[in-house]
Amino acid sequence: MDTVITMAQLGLAAAAVAAFVRAARGPTLADRIVALDLILLLLAGAVAAHGARAGTELFVPALIVVALVAFAGTIVVARFIEWRDGR
Amino acid sequence: MTPLELVGALFIIAGTLLSVLAAWGVLDFPSALARMHAATKSASLGLSLIVFGAAIDEGSWGLLGMAALVATFLFLTAPISGHMVGRATYLAGRVDNLVHDDLAGAPHTPLAVGNGVRSGFSAARLISVTVIWMLLWREVSPGTLLGGAAAAAVIEGIRKAPVGQDSIRLRGLLVFAARYIQMVFVSNARVAWEVITPSNEQIREAIVAVPLASSTPAVGLLVANAISFTPGSLTIEMTGDPLVLYVHVLHFESVEQVERDVRKLEAYAGEVFQRADTVGSP
Numbered sequence: 001m002d003t004v005i006t007m008a009q010l011g012l013a014a015a016a017v018a019a020f021v022r023a024a025r026g027p028t029l030a031d032r033i034v035a036l037d038l039i040l041l042l043l044a045g046a047v048a049a050h051g052a053r054a055g056t057e058l059f060v061p062a063l064i065v066v067a068l069v070a071f072a073g074t075i076v077v078a079r080f081i082e083w084r085d086g087r
Numbered sequence: 088m089t090p091l092e093l094v095g096a097l098f099i100i101a102g103t104l105l106s107v108l109a110a111w112g113v114l115d116f117p118s119a120l121a122r123m124h125a126a127t128k129s130a131s132l133g134l135s136l137i138v139f140g141a142a143i144d145e146g147s148w149g150l151l152g153m154a155a156l157v158a159t160f161l162f163l164t165a166p167i168s169g170h171m172v173g174r175a176t177y178l179a180g181r182v183d184n185l186v187h188d189d190l191a192g193a194p195h196t197p198l199a200v201g202n203g204v205r206s207g208f209s210a211a212r213l214i215s216v217t218v219i220w221m222l223l224w225r226e227v228s229p230g231t232l233l234g235g236a237a238a239a240a241v242i243e244g245i246r247k248a249p250v251g252q253d254s255i256r257l258r259g260l261l262v263f264a265a266r267y268i269q270m271v272f273v274s275n276a277r278v279a280w281e282v283i284t285p286s287n288e289q290i291r292e293a294i295v296a297v298p299l300a301s302s303t304p305a306v307g308l309l310v311a312n313a314i315s316f317t318p319g320s321l322t323i324e325m326t327g328d329p330l331v332l333y334v335h336v337l338h339f340e341s342v343e344q345v346e347r348d349v350r351k352l353e354a355y356a357g358e359v360f361q362r363a364d365t366v367g368s369p
Contacts, residue, residue, distance in 0.1 A: 001088065001144065004096040008103040008137070015110030022114045022122070030176040031119050034126045037168065038113055041130045041161075042106055045137040049099060052141035057225065060153045063138065064223075067157065071164040078171035085179040 005053045009046050016042045033077040040070035091146045098140030105133030105275060112282045118184050119176050120335050121290060124321055125278055127169035131161040132275050152222045162271075166315035166322065173323045173335060177294075187342070189296035190324060190333045213239045259358030266355050267313055274318040281337075293339035294323055297349045299330040302357065307332065309356040310349065317348065 016039050023035035044066040051059030088096075112125025135158035142150040176182060177190065213236070220235030221227055299307050307330045311322040314334055324333040336345055 001092050001096055004099060008099050011103040011107050015107045018107075018110040018114040028119050028176060028179065030172050030179070031122060034119075034123055034172055035113055038110060038126050038130050041134050042110065045102065045106055045134050048134075048138045048141045049103075052095065052099065052144045055145065057145065057147065057150055057153075059141075060150070060157075060225075063157060064160075067134075067160060067164075071168055074168040075171055078168070078175045081172075081175035081179055085175075 002053060005049045008049045012042045012046045012049070029077065029081055033074055037070050037074045040066055040073075044070075092144055095140045095142075095144030098136050098143060100140075102133045102136030102138075102140060105129045105136065105279070108279045108282045109133060112278060115282065117290065118182070118292060120173055120182060120292060120321070120323075121337060123169050123173050123176075124319070124337060125282065127165050127315055127321060128271075128274050128278050131165040132271055135161055149222070149225050153225070156219065156222060162316070163312070166312045169315050170311070170322045170324075173321055177323055185293050186291050186339055187293035187295065190294045208243050213243060216242060254360065256359060259355075259360070263309070263313075263355050263359050267316065270313065270318075271316045274316055277318040290337055291339045292335065292337060293345075294333055294335050295339075295342050295345040297332045297334060297346050299332060299349075299353060302330055302353060303360065304330065305360050306353065306356045309359060310352050313352050313356065314349065317352070320345070320348070 019035045019038045019042065023032045023039070026032055044063050047059050047062055047066065051057070051063075106129070109125050109129035112129065113122050116122045116125055135154070138154040138157050139151070142154040216239035217232065217235035220238055221231045224231040224234070299310065302310070304327070307325065311325050311332055314320050314322045314332070319337040321335045322332060323335045325331070326333075332349065334345060334349065339345075
């Protein structure tokens with residue numbers, strides 16, 4: 001099980017690197033926020049995987065907070081794009 | 088390794104693979120809207136699978152309930168952020184590779200779902216919010232019960248619903264849920280296939296307007312959410328009065344094809360709600 005979780009976390013880290021490249025490259029703000037949203041979801045996945053290895057249930061609140069921040073942040077930036085380009 | 092651990096490990100592996108595919112799609116797809124398809128569909132199922140895997144590995148019912156809550160939350164929010172970012176991208180004028188575009192010059196009438204009336208108290212909603220509250224506290228005690236009931240009462244007190252709100256039919260909801268889960272897996276398989284086969288030149292993006300003239304806002308909302316999880320389509324905009332959905336598709340063949348897919352969903356979604364104006368009539 002530990003091997004599986006280590007592999008999963010390595011995979012998630014690699015995915016985060018790919019998303020980070022998209023966030024840095026853009027070209028639009030929407031691309032960047034979608035990539036950053038994805039990085040947060042990948043982080044939540046890594047937290048859950050860590051929780052499975054550590055045998056603790058304490059990771060769940062952290063998971064919910066990360067997912068909520070990802071959602072709220074994306075919505076706010078989408079609103080901002082519409083406001084900025086709609087003036 | 089116990090059987091539970093094995094199943095948990097399989098879930099975590101599948102979730103990781105989907106997450107990696109989502110990231111690869113976000114990196115590799117040729118246009119901003121196409122990249123949103125990968126992020127919306129694969130990332131939410133990927134994270135849900137990992138959380139379920141962790142819960143199964145622990146073998147704890149409380150954790151499994153939490154995983155179900157997290158998954159529900161993800162599946163409710165992913166289409167919303169996909170829709171909002173997609174619409175912002177479109178309005179910013181960053182979409183220029185469409186072979187067909189119904190949204191250009193379309194009238195902008197926002198949906199008036201918020202202008203509702205205060206709805207009455209419902210025991211089913213009160214109980215479900217209380218249960219969710221107790222799940223979040225991970226504890227069944229008089230304190231969490233009271234706290235949950237208080238939170239539920241406050242939500243019910245300030246909650247406003249659209250005029251003529253539809254009531255939910257359990258059987259229709261179950262049929263819709265089964266169909267929905269099946270769609271989520273099919274569309275993830277499609278996105279995965281899309282990502283691993285370098286066929287970017289086959290992508291023909293289009294935005295198609297589908298009028299949902301006969302549907303109530305509640306049905307329209309359900310359809311708009313579900314479309315974002317059907318293979319190769321994403322809700323970009325929704326205007327009210329009359330209700331029109333604007334759907335972004337990755338592989339455009341014809342307007343009729345898109346319309347047929349949406350109509351199928353509309354029929355399933357229509358079964359979930361009993362229309363307010365027909366309640367009580369045979």
